[in-house]
Amino acid sequence: MSKKPSPSLQRAASAPFLPTHTFSFIVYCVSKFRGLVLLMLLMETGQALGNILVPYAIKAVMDAVAQHPVGPLLEAFKLPLLILLGITLGEVLFSRASGALLIIMGPRLRQRTNQLLFAYLQQHSPRYFGSHFAGALAHRISETAISVNHTTWSVLCDFWPIAITFAVSITLLLQANSGLGLFVAAWVFLYVLCSYWLATRCQPYAQNYAATRSLVNGKIVDAVTNILNAKLFARLDFERDYLNGFLEAEVQQGRKTFWYMERVRWFQFIAAAMLKIGTIVYALQLWDAGIISVGEFSMSTGLALLIIGDARNLTRRFLEFFEYIGNVANGIDTIVKSHEIIDVPEAQPLVVTRGRIEFRQVNFRYEEQAAPVFTNLNVVIEPGQRVGLVGFSGSGKSTFVSLILRNYQPQSGQILIDGQDITQVTQDSLHQQVSLIPQDPSLFHRSLKENIGYGRLDVSAAEIQAAAAMAHADSFIQSMPQGYDSLVGERGVKLSGGQRQRIAIARVMLKDAPILLLDEATSSLDSLTEKTIQENLDNAMGKKTVIAIAHRLSTIAHLDRILVFDQGRIVEEGSHQALLTQQGFYYRLWSMQAGGFLPEEQLVD
Numbered sequence: 001m002s003k004k005p006s007p008s009l010q011r012a013a014s015a016p017f018l019p020t021h022t023f024s025f026i027v028y029c030v031s032k033f034r035g036l037v038l039l040m041l042l043m044e045t046g047q048a049l050g051n052i053l054v055p056y057a058i059k060a061v062m063d064a065v066a067q068h069p070v071g072p073l074l075e076a077f078k079l080p081l082l083i084l085l086g087i088t089l090g091e092v093l094f095s096r097a098s099g100a101l102l103i104i105m106g107p108r109l110r111q112r113t114n115q116l117l118f119a120y121l122q123q124h125s126p127r128y129f130g131s132h133f134a135g136a137l138a139h140r141i142s143e144t145a146i147s148v149n150h151t152t153w154s155v156l157c158d159f160w161p162i163a164i165t166f167a168v169s170i171t172l173l174l175q176a177n178s179g180l181g182l183f184v185a186a187w188v189f190l191y192v193l194c195s196y197w198l199a200t201r202c203q204p205y206a207q208n209y210a211a212t213r214s215l216v217n218g219k220i221v222d223a224v225t226n227i228l229n230a231k232l233f234a235r236l237d238f239e240r241d242y243l244n245g246f247l248e249a250e251v252q253q254g255r256k257t258f259w260y261m262e263r264v265r266w267f268q269f270i271a272a273a274m275l276k277i278g279t280i281v282y283a284l285q286l287w288d289a290g291i292i293s294v295g296e297f298s299m300s301t302g303l304a305l306l307i308i309g310d311a312r313n314l315t316r317r318f319l320e321f322f323e324y325i326g327n328v329a330n331g332i333d334t335i336v337k338s339h340e341i342i343d344v345p346e347a348q349p350l351v352v353t354r355g356r357i358e359f360r361q362v363n364f365r366y367e368e369q370a371a372p373v374f375t376n377l378n379v380v381i382e383p384g385q386r387v388g389l390v391g392f393s394g395s396g397k398s399t400f401v402s403l404i405l406r407n408y409q410p411q412s413g414q415i416l417i418d419g420q421d422i423t424q425v426t427q428d429s430l431h432q433q434v435s436l437i438p439q440d441p442s443l444f445h446r447s448l449k450e451n452i453g454y455g456r457l458d459v460s461a462a463e464i465q466a467a468a469a470m471a472h473a474d475s476f477i478q479s480m481p482q483g484y485d486s487l488v489g490e491r492g493v494k495l496s497g498g499q500r501q502r503i504a505i506a507r508v509m510l511k512d513a514p515i516l517l518l519d520e521a522t523s524s525l526d527s528l529t530e531k532t533i534q535e536n537l538d539n540a541m542g543k544k545t546v547i548a549i550a551h552r553l554s555t556i557a558h559l560d561r562i563l564v565f566d567q568g569r570i571v572e573e574g575s576h577q578a579l580l581t582q583q584g585f586y587y588r589l590w591s592m593q594a595g596g597f598l599p600e601e602q603l604v605d
């Protein structure tokens with residue numbers, strides 16, 4: 001039902017503290033609205049009392065009828081009728097006041113849960129996001145927030161008033177006749193106990209059903225994301241059948257849950273019928289024996305009916321309640337996990353004065369069982385040096401820059417920037433000083449202006465345009481109908497690959513960090529555009545330390561130093577000319593790219 005609290009949870013300091021126990025989590029979300037919750041409890045109490053006192057008022061009316069069969073009727077009925085009126089009016093006012101409080105608190109509670117979970121989620125590592133569907137995470141957050149609201153309403157608007165109803169009606173019955181009161185009290189006690197027990201047993205069914213629904217959701221999101229693949233392979237039928245398999249599982253799980261609930265309803269109906277008949281028979285006997293009045297007779301049957309109605313409600317609410325609790329537990333399970341990469345306590349901001357990067361005895365593998373990517377890697381990149389990384393696909397180039405950004409944590413060894421271990425500085429300061437143009441840049445579905453200005457939020461329109469011009473993006477942006485206000489589609493799909501890359505370049509140029517990492521930054525551009533941007537990039541590099549990855553060797557040939565990667569090792573390094581002279585790995589790569597031959601003078605160089 002709910003997870004045990006895990007004291008060993010590692011949490012980023014800037015993430016909110018979130019309990020991992022379901023009930024504590026809900027209480028934590030609601031705790032901010034203590035005052036409103038108290039007020040709501042009061043209003044619900046008033047409403048429940050009003051509801052329950054109706055049979056009491058009817059009793060007063062009936063007794064008046066019995067005692068005054070003749071005479072001035074209005075006089076006799078005045079008080080009981082006034083009571084009835086007061087009670088009804090009170091019920092209406094209390095219930096609407098509670099409704100108003102719900103409107104004030106409901107959306108705010110949902111906002112708070114969403115905020116808390118989102119803030120917590122933000123601090124997870126790239127590895128976490130790599131292994132969860134983005135769509136599924138968003139779905140989890142909103143489902144958890146809705147379920148926190150529902151569980152809160154269940155307690156405030158269902159369980160609490162029902163508890164009041166039971167307590168008051170049993171007290172009234174006990175006053176009328178202790179035997180009758182005890183009979184109903186025993187029934188209520190047993191009924192609540194059984195309902196609760198049955199509902200907890202239903203929870204695994206409900207949770208499985210919810211999990212299947214989430215899975216189907218994930219499958220649909222995946223199928224929609226890949227719809228172009230399905231079309232290109234003419235597999236639309238296949239996708240429908242594939243989805244049908246999961247939908248069928250959902251049907252089966254749904255049936256299991258609903259059959260179980262149906263069994264619970266059988267229990268409910270039989271128990272209710274027994275109480276109804278039992279109370280009437282019992283009360284009739286009491287009236288017959290002259291122990292209770294007509295009014296007391298009608299009140300007790302009225303109360304019994306009220307209790308039955310509420311009790312039936314209660315079972316349904318219990319079932320729903322445990323379903324929502326299950327949803328919250330699922331949400332906590334997915335999101336409130338240890339953060340893999342966090343700032344150390346008292347972490348200091350990184351101070352980049354020169355931009356020297358050093359890998360010291362770095363050992364890294366992605367997963368425990370996976371083959372190592374780097375074994376005892378030692379590299380020093382001098383301040384202001386421009387370094388090119390080349391090597392076959394999968395040789396570890398992107399991983400190398402990922403480690404500098406601390407996207408992953410090496411199993412051992414250190415990475416130092418200007419002598420500061422990157423694990424000891426704040427991640428924010430690290431990311432402010434190191435810019436990356438990734439291999440496959442993705443953009444926000446926001447305007448081009450917002451995407452380019454992302455690195456410096458206070459930037460002016462002119463500066464954005466200047467950066468775009470440097471990245472050779474200004475002219476294509478100007479030609480778009482909405483210019484800089486154009487939206488780019490999810491992840492930037494409305495732009496061509498090369499356009500997206502140019503926006504990513506402009507964004508980084510504007511950020512102007514002292515260390516620049518380029519992972520195939522210009523790979524999608526035609527040679528002409530690439531050459532122009534290259535010049536601007538070279539200018540923008542200025543005195544920065546630059547690490548540039550490229551498959552097209554001509555883009556990095558002019559850099560100060562080239563590192564050749566092969567299976568996580570640096571097999572050669574030196575300047576372009578020096579490497580050609582070595583006639584090794586780099587030389588072969590270069591020869592192949594130059595069309596199988598190199599100019600004579602370069603060969604002998």
Ligand SMILES: Nc1ncnc2c1ncn2[C@@H]1O[C@H](COP(=O)(O)OP(=O)(O)OP(=O)(O)O)[C@@H](O)[C@H]1O
Binds near residue numbers: 130
């Ligand atoms: N997120 C990841 N989880 C697990 N393994 C990964 C992950 N990213 C990369 N790898 C593995 O690590 C190795 C190095 O990958 P990396 O992305 O660093 O190669 P690369 O040199 O950048 O290749 P490319 O030139 O194709 O971009 C590969 O074997 C790859 O399968």
Ligand SMILES: [Mg+2]
Binds near residue numbers: 397398439519
């Ligand atoms: Mg790569």
